[in-house]
Amino acid sequence: MKIKNQIFDVTIIGAGVTGCFIAKELSKYKLRVLVVEKEPTVAMGPTKGCSGIIHAFQLPFGSLKGKLCLEGNKLMDEEAKELGFRFKRVGLLLICKSFLSSLVARIVKPYFSRYLEVRYLGEEEIKELEPNVEAKGGLLFPSGGVVNPVEMTFKAKLFAELNGVEFRFESKVVGIDVIDVVDASDIGNIGDVSEVGEVGGVTDSTDAMDTTMGTVMDTTDTRDTADENPYFEVTLESEEGEEKIISRYVINCAGLYADEIAAMVGDKIKIIPGKGSHVVFEDKDFSYHLIAVLPLMPERKTKGGGSLVTIDGNLIWGPNLVDVENKEDRSVKKEEVDALIKKHSKPFKKLPEKAVSVYAGVRAIAGKDFIINSPIKNFINVAGIQSPGLTAAPAIARLVVRILKESLEKKGLRLEKKEEKSLKLISSREQNVEPICHCRNVSSDEICRIISDGAGTLDDVKHLTGATMECGRCLPAVLQIMEEKGLPLRKDTCKSFIAWRD
Amino acid sequence: MSLKSIETEALVVGAGYSGVLLSSILAERGVDVLIAKSSLESEIEVFLRLEVLSSYYSEFIEEYRELLAQLRPRVLKTTILKTERENGEETERARWKVESPHYRITADEVFICTGCYDKRVFPCGVLGMRPAGTFSLQNALELISKGYRIGRRVLLFGERTKIFEIVEEMLKKLKYECEFVEGEYAEVLGRERVEGVVVEGEKFEREKFECDTLIYFCGRESFNPFRLEGVKAGNINAKTYDYEEVRRDVLRLKF
Ligand SMILES: Cc1cc2nc3c(=O)[nH]c(=O)nc-3n(C[C@H](O)[C@H](O)[C@H](O)COP(=O)(O)OP(=O)(O)OC[C@H]3O[C@@H](n4cnc5c(N)ncnc54)[C@H](O)[C@@H]3O)c2cc1C
Numbered sequence: 001m002k003i004k005n006q007i008f009d010v011t012i013i014g015a016g017v018t019g020c021f022i023a024k025e026l027s028k029y030k031l032r033v034l035v036v037e038k039e040p041t042v043a044m045g046p047t048k049g050c051s052g053i054i055h056a057f058q059l060p061f062g063s064l065k066g067k068l069c070l071e072g073n074k075l076m077d078e079e080a081k082e083l084g085f086r087f088k089r090v091g092l093l094l095i096c097k098s099f100l101s102s103l104v105a106r107i108v109k110p111y112f113s114r115y116l117e118v119r120y121l122g123e124e125e126i127k128e129l130e131p132n133v134e135a136k137g138g139l140l141f142p143s144g145g146v147v148n149p150v151e152m153t154f155k156a157k158l159f160a161e162l163n164g165v166e167f168r169f170e171s172k173v174v175g176i177d178v179i180d181v182v183d184a185s186d187i188g189n190i191g192d193v194s195e196v197g198e199v200g201g202v203t204d205s206t207d208a209m210d211t212t213m214g215t216v217m218d219t220t221d222t223r224d225t226a227d228e229n230p231y232f233e234v235t236l237e238s239e240e241g242e243e244k245i246i247s248r249y250v251i252n253c254a255g256l257y258a259d260e261i262a263a264m265v266g267d268k269i270k271i272i273p274g275k276g277s278h279v280v281f282e283d284k285d286f287s288y289h290l291i292a293v294l295p296l297m298p299e300r301k302t303k304g305g306g307s308l309v310t311i312d313g314n315l316i317w318g319p320n321l322v323d324v325e326n327k328e329d330r331s332v333k334k335e336e337v338d339a340l341i342k343k344h345s346k347p348f349k350k351l352p353e354k355a356v357s358v359y360a361g362v363r364a365i366a367g368k369d370f371i372i373n374s375p376i377k378n379f380i381n382v383a384g385i386q387s388p389g390l391t392a393a394p395a396i397a398r399l400v401v402r403i404l405k406e407s408l409e410k411k412g413l414r415l416e417k418k419e420e421k422s423l424k425l426i427s428s429r430e431q432n433v434e435p436i437c438h439c440r441n442v443s444s445d446e447i448c449r450i451i452s453d454g455a456g457t458l459d460d461v462k463h464l465t466g467a468t469m470e471c472g473r474c475l476p477a478v479l480q481i482m483e484e485k486g487l488p489l490r491k492d493t494c495k496s497f498i499a500w501r502d
Numbered sequence: 503m504s505l506k507s508i509e510t511e512a513l514v515v516g517a518g519y520s521g522v523l524l525s526s527i528l529a530e531r532g533v534d535v536l537i538a539k540s541s542l543e544s545e546i547e548v549f550l551r552l553e554v555l556s557s558y559y560s561e562f563i564e565e566y567r568e569l570l571a572q573l574r575p576r577v578l579k580t581t582i583l584k585t586e587r588e589n590g591e592e593t594e595r596a597r598w599k600v601e602s603p604h605y606r607i608t609a610d611e612v613f614i615c616t617g618c619y620d621k622r623v624f625p626c627g628v629l630g631m632r633p634a635g636t637f638s639l640q641n642a643l644e645l646i647s648k649g650y651r652i653g654r655r656v657l658l659f660g661e662r663t664k665i666f667e668i669v670e671e672m673l674k675k676l677k678y679e680c681e682f683v684e685g686e687y688a689e690v691l692g693r694e695r696v697e698g699v700v701v702e703g704e705k706f707e708r709e710k711f712e713c714d715t716l717i718y719f720c721g722r723e724s725f726n727p728f729r730l731e732g733v734k735a736g737n738i739n740a741k742t743y744d745y746e747e748v749r750r751d752v753l754r755l756k757f
Contacts, residue, residue: 279624328693331630356622358629432505432603434541434581439727441583444541471727473542473619476644491634496695498634499650 008034008166010404011234011247013173013261015039016047017149017393018385019253020156024083025397026404027163030416034245035157035165036236038172041456043153044492045255047390048459049330049361051278051308051319052149053290055388056092056141061115065370068392068399070115073143075394083155084425085147086311092144093289095126095135095347101294102137109139117142130287133347144290148311149390150463155423156393158453162421168236169456171243175235176250176264178376230378232265249407251380251400256327256364258371258383267375269366269383273327276305276319277336277360282470283352284313293347307344312440312466315352317344324362332358356470363387372399378407436481437474440466444481451485458482459492505606508578510536513600513609513732515582518544519566519745520736521615523752525576526569531757536609537573538602540581543644545617545743551647554672562745580604585612585730598732611757612732618722626660626720630689635696639669639719646676653715655679657699659688660719665743669717683711690716 010026012019015037026033039045054076058069080087096102105120112118119140126135161167232250236243252261259271292306308316317340337358345351366384370392374380380403382396389396405415433443442465450464461478462468468475479489479499489498514525517539528535546566549555556563570577580602587596588608600607620638623629628636635653637645639660645652656678658666666682673680685703690696691710700710722742724734736752 330632331689331691333689334629334687337629355624357624359632434579434603435583436541438540438542438581438725471619471725472622472638472641473725475641476648477542479645479650480648491632496634499645499652501649502651 006245008032008245008247010249010251011036011245012251012253014253014255015042015157015167016045016253016255017043017153017390018382018396020153020160021393021397022251022253022382022400023160023165024156025401027160027165028417028420030418033165034247035167036171036173037167037169040169040490041460042157043150046361046363047149047153048463048492049359050149050390051316052146052310053308054087054145054147055391056144057116058388063369064372065388065392068370068395069388071395072392076145079394082422083159084423085152085155087145087147088311089143089145090309091289092141093130093138093291094294095133095138095291096294097135099136105137105139105294112139130289132287132349133291134349135347146309146311148463154464159423162423171236171238173234173261174237177233178265179231179233232378249378249380249404251382253382255385256362258364258381262375262381262383265376265379267381269371269381271384272365273324274363274365275322275324275329275360276363277322277332277340277358278316278318279337279340279355280357280359281315281352282354282356283315286315286352291347307347317341319361327362330360330362332360372396374403436477437467439470442467447478447481448485451482451487456487457490457492458498506604507606508536509608510534511610512613513538513598513607514613514615515730515732516615516617517577518615518617519546519562520748520752522566522569522573523749524613524615524735525573529573529576535576537577538582539577539579548644548647552643552672554668554675558668559745578605582730583728585732613735614726614730614732615736616730617725619725620719621721621723623718626718627687628690628718629687631692632690633692633695635715636690637715637717639665639717642717653678655713656715656717657711657713658682658717659685659699659701661721663742666719681711688716688718
């Protein structure tokens with residue numbers, strides 16, 4: 001029966017940054033893991049539309065997102081090294097325009113110091129760091145950083161794939177049924193999860209998370225007995241039609257659609273979409289830090305955005321927060337652009353020269369905090385992962401592994417590490433190659449390589465190599481390479497073609 | 503891989519119309535000239551493959567082909583990445599040190615003829631969604647010239663310039679449905695593919711145009727991403743698809 005190949009230990013729904021980092025972490029264990037994604041490639045949802053900031057902190061410190069943010073931030077150097085994505089700790093600078101606010105900054109500094117490194121800077125020190133900024137004082141958080149979110153997610157996916165995780169793109173989860181399997185042998189062997197006691201018991205030592213996140217697992221899991229052996233039958237829909245797979249665990253990382261997935265197992269979550277727009281400037285060396293003005297003027301649930309830089313050094317202003325009805329509404333309106341420019345030009349003496357582009361992402365907001373729980377046995381929600389989800393992703397992944405471990409242990413099973421393969425990291429740019437993208441100096445070889453690594457759409461190529469990102473002149477050449485490599489000429493989530501031949 | 507060293511009196515960066523014209527003038531005067539041609543196609547090469555445009559620009563195309571044929575031995579297929587005065591000197595007399603992926607070139611003078619590119623979406627006032635089917639004029643022309651279809655029903659948006667009239671004619675000949683609208687802002691609708699464009703401008707407040715493709719154009723900027731230094735010549739200064747102007751610009755140079 002075909003079903004034999006369709007049995008997984010863990011199925012992750014959604015290949016955003018969260019899903020891919022969980023997949024990456026799980027790939028280190030002897031498990032058969034599947035990632036299902038409805039789009040043609042990774043990071044096509046909010047992950048692509050986010051600001052790319054590795055936040056220094058998230059308030060309140062005591063919340064789940066606050067803790068995971070701090071932990072994720074700390075893990076980022078290690079992740080960047082292991083996966084080979086670019087990460088720069090540019091530092092977050094909160095500046096004070098008035099003497100009064102600089103006084104407040106000095107008063108609140110000790111509070112922040114309890115959690116992370118922070119320095120108070122005087123007027124002169126700021127001038128030295130940021131010649132274009134006018135401020136009376138400010139707080140510098142050196143741990144704030146930037147990444148390319150698509151690159152970060154893509155590399156996690158590459159690592160997971162290398163270590164045996166299977167990915168299915170353009171497959172949408174449309175149904176989940178709980179099935180009771182009396183005997184696991186009915187459906188074949190479940191992965192390599194071995195019985196406790198079989199192998200000498202090495203388990204993860206308790207870390208800080210243990211004590212702080214006791215609420216993570218729902219109590220339903222404690223009722224678990226070895227006899228009960230629930231499995232999930234997950235229905236996938238793709239161009240080829242419907243298909244069913246069986247999985248012992250399901251992890252819901254479906255971002256904006258985590259509510260729909262949760263509903264499939266009878267859980268109620270409400271995800272509200274909140275759009276955030278950005279303006280991108282051609283200007284480099286305009287400013288060097290992530291800059292926001294104190295007191296922060298959060299637009300309700302957000303940190304209020306700021307004057308940011310990308311990993312490539314471009315200036316970005318945003319994001320804002322706009323309620324939208326449609327989860328796919330990533331349109332940027334003229335009024336928003338005007339407001340962003342007005343708001344974020346405040347700290348600066350001179351204005352940036354050239355705005356070249358705008359983009360938006362839609363946050364998946366489910367109340368104030370992340371929702372990481374297990375509403376029914378063997379099903380884990382990783383939902384409502386709004387900002388700082390990008391930062392927290394490595395920490396979320398470790399937390400999920402822990403949840404899984406605990407749940408398996410209750411069943412008398414244990415997670416076993418396997419020998420992992422590491423990604424071949426391409427050290428630096430090759431020399432002596434003719435570029436086709438002059439703005440970012442990208443050669444056609446580099447584009448071919450990223451395509452053979454699994455880039456599936458123009459947006460993948462664009463975000464992973466930088467080609468077409470700036471002046472856009474090399475677009476036809478890039479499309480031609482994609483065509484030669486047999487890729488459909490599609491843009492991000494679009495099933496529709498950019499161009500075609502009759 | 504070792505780099506090849508070359509010396510020349512004049513290095514012309516860019517083998518588009520202006521680079522080729524300038525090189526031929528220099529060669530005629532007995533100057534030892536080299537032209538660096540990057541992997542990007544020049545605009546004339548694109549026009550060459552487009553029926554209506556090649557007849558509109560025929561005079562320049564003929565001239566370009568002829569001159570290029572004569573200059574062929576002087577063409578170096580490489581992308582210039584850096585130009586700087588020897589020993590970092592600012593003086594006019596200092597020679598130029600030039601770098602490309604395969605060559606180290608020493609030149610007495612460097613001319614930058616790297617052309618233009620169309621202004622991008624935001625400076626052209628194009629906002630809203632960014633689904634498949636939104637093109638700058640330049641990219642649309644290059645793709646069509648390479649034998650692609652880029653849509654069925656095209657809206658041309660931007661400033662009314664001669665080039666749009668020609669392109670409109672070309673698109674109609676190629677059996678595209680096509681319409682031009684002048685406006686300040688365009689809001690693109692659609693997720694998978696362009697589903698329409700709402701245009702705002704002086705003439706109307708907000709009007710929706712049905713289309714599956716948007717081509718925008720609102721002027722050009724010089725294309726010099728490596729910020730090469732040297733004498734700027736030809737269409738690096740011009741702002742439209744006006745080759746008369748490019749020619750005047752080149753002829754104006756004094757050596
Ligand atoms: C404007 C903006 C700015 C932000 N800036 C930052 C920042 O600077 N720093 C930071 O740390 N965080 C930031 N965030 C937050 C961050 O982007 C998110 O927390 C993170 O991207 C969430 O990732 P995810 O994997 O959980 O979700 P997603 O990226 O939404 O991934 C979910 C995936 O699930 C797929 N999916 C959904 N339903 C199904 C289904 N039925 N079947 C199969 N697949 C399905 C989707 O296609 C999608 O790819 C920002 C967010 C926004 C919107």
